[in-house]
Amino acid sequence: MEFNKKEILNDLPSELRAIINEGIWEKDTMGMSDSKVYRIRNTSLGGNGYLKIMHHNSSESLSYERDIYNWLENRLPVPKVLYYSKDDTKEILFISEIGGRNGADEELGLPPEYIAKLTAQGLKTVHSLDIKDCPYISTLDNKLAIAHERIVNGEVDEEDFEESYRGKKVEELYDILIKTKPKDEDLVFTHGDYCLPNIMIFNKEISGFIDMGRAGVADRYQDIALALRTLKHNFNDEKLEEIFLSTYGIEEVNLEKVRYYILLDELF
Numbered sequence: 010m011e012f013n014k015k016e017i018l019n020d021l022p023s024e025l026r027a028i029i030n031e032g033i034w035e036k037d038t039m040g041m042s043d044s045k046v047y048r049i050r051n052t053s054l055g056g057n058g059y060l061k062i063m064h065h066n067s068s069e070s071l072s073y074e075r076d077i078y079n080w081l082e083n084r085l086p087v088p089k090v091l092y093y094s095k096d097d098t099k100e101i102l103f104i105s106e107i108g109g110r111n112g113a114d115e116e117l118g119l120p121p122e123y124i125a126k127l128t129a130q131g132l133k134t135v136h137s138l139d140i141k142d143c144p145y146i147s148t149l150d151n152k153l154a155i156a157h158e159r160i161v162n163g164e165v166d167e168e169d170f171e172e173s174y175r176g177k178k179v180e181e182l183y184d185i186l187i188k189t190k191p192k193d194e195d196l197v198f199t200h201g202d203y204c205l206p207n208i209m210i211f212n213k214e215i216s217g218f219i220d221m222g223r224a225g226v227a228d229r230y231q232d233i234a235l236a237l238r239t240l241k242h243n244f245n246d247e248k249l250e251e252i253f254l255s256t257y258g259i260e261e262v263n264l265e266k267v268r269y270y271i272l273l274d275e276l277f
Contacts, residue, residue, distance in 0.1 A: 012036050017047075017062075025092050025103060028053050029060060039111070039206055043067040043164070048106070057106040058091060064099045068158040071100040074222035077145060078104065081224075084138055086217035107219055109211030113243055117210055124205070125240055125249040129256035131208055131215045132232055138198040140226050147201060147225030148194055156183060156276040165276050174275055182275055191266055194228040201225065202277075203232035204239035223277065230263060234270035 014034050018026055032049040037059065044061040052058055063071050072095065081087045088104035095101070110117050112124055119127075159165050165179045174182060200207065201223030209217045240249045254262055 012047075021101065022094055025094070025101065028092065029058070029103070032057075043069055044071065044102075054091065059088070059104050059106060061102040061104070062099055063102075065097075068155055068162055068164060069222060071095075071102040071222070073145075075102055077221050077224045080143070080145065081221070085135065086215075087221060088217070088219060107209040107217035109209040109216040111219075112205035112208040112210055113239075119210070119213065121240075121244040121246055121249055122252055123213070124210075124244075125252040126256045127210065127213075127215060128205070128208060128236055128240065129253045131218070132200075132203060132236055133257055134215075135200050135203070135218065135232065136197040136229055140196065140198050143198060143226050145225035147199065147223060147227040147231070148196070149190060149228070151225075152227070152231075152273060153183075153186060153190070156186070156273065159276055170275055171271075174272070179276065182272060186269070186273055186276075189265075189269060191228070191269060195230070196226050197229045199224060199227040199229065199231045201227070201231065202274075203235050205243055206239075228266070228270070230266035230270050231273075233257070233259070233262075234267040235274060237267060238271055238274075 012034075018030060021029075029049045029052050032052045035048050035050075037046040037048050044063040046062075047060045048057065049060055050057045061071055061074075063069070072093070075090050075093045078087050078090050082089070086107065088107055090102070090104055092103035093101065112128065117124070156165075160179050160183060167177070167179055170177065170182075200218060200221060202220055207218060207220045208215060209219060236253060237250055240246075240253060254260075
C-alpha cells in the first residue's frame with residue numbers, strides 16, 4: 010500500500026524522526042486497530058520497530074497500550090516502549106519488534122495441532138499473571154461502555170461483521186449483549202485480542218505477544234472465545250478446538266460465554 014513517508018515524518022517530533030528517518034518503512038495492513046501502523050527496519054537504535062499513529066477520533070488510546078506494555082515488562086514477553094507523545098490531534102507510539110513470525114503466518118511451517126497446543130500454552134501463561142495489583146480493568150461493564158461509545162462515534166463497521174451477523178444493525182448486536190450479559194465473570198489478566206496474528210513464534214516457541222491495547226483484568230473467556238475463533242478461521246479443523254481446550258485445562262467449555270465474547274468483539 011502506498012504512503013508518503015516524507016509527509017508522515019514532517020508531522021512527527023524531531024526526537025522520533027532522528028530514530029526512524031533512515032529506516033526502511035513498510036505499511037502494516039495485518040491488524041484491525043484504529044491506528045495507522047508502520048514497520049520500520051534498521052532504526053538508529055538498532056533493530057526494528059513499529060510506529061503507531063492514532064488520531065483523536067477513536068475511543069481507544071495508545072497511552073493505554075503504552076501503559077500496558079510498561080506494566081508487563083518483566084512479566085510477559087511484549088514489545089518495549091521506545092517513544093510516546095501526544096498533541097492536540099494525535100498520539101504516537103513507537104515500540105520494539107518481537108522476533109519471529111505471527112501464529113497465522115503459513116511460513117511457520119508448523120502443524121495446526123502444534124499451533125493449537127502452543128496457543129493454549131501461551132494463554133495459560135497470560136492468564137497466570139497475578140492481578141492483585143493490576144490497575145488495568147477491562148471487565149464487561151467497561152467493555153460495554155466502550156462499545157457504546159464506539160457505536161455513538163460511528164466507529165463500528167457493519168460491513169466487517171462475521172457472516173452470521175451480516176445484515177444486522179450495530180444497535181441490534183448491542184441490545185443482545187445487554188440482554189444476555191453473563192451474571193458472573195471469572196477474572197484473570199487477559200490479552201484482550203488473543204488471536205493468531207498477535208502471537209509471535211520463534212524456534213517453535215512463543216517469543217512474545219503483541220497488539221495488547223485491549224488487555225486488562227477480564228473474564229478468561231474474553232481470550233478463550235477469540236482463541237477458538239482464530240483457530241477455526243485459520244484451519245477450519247474441529248479437532249483443534251479439543252486440543253486447545255485440553256491443553257488449556259478445560260473439561261467442559263462454556264459455549265454461552267464463547268458465543269457472547271465473539272459477539273462482543275464485533276463491536277471492536
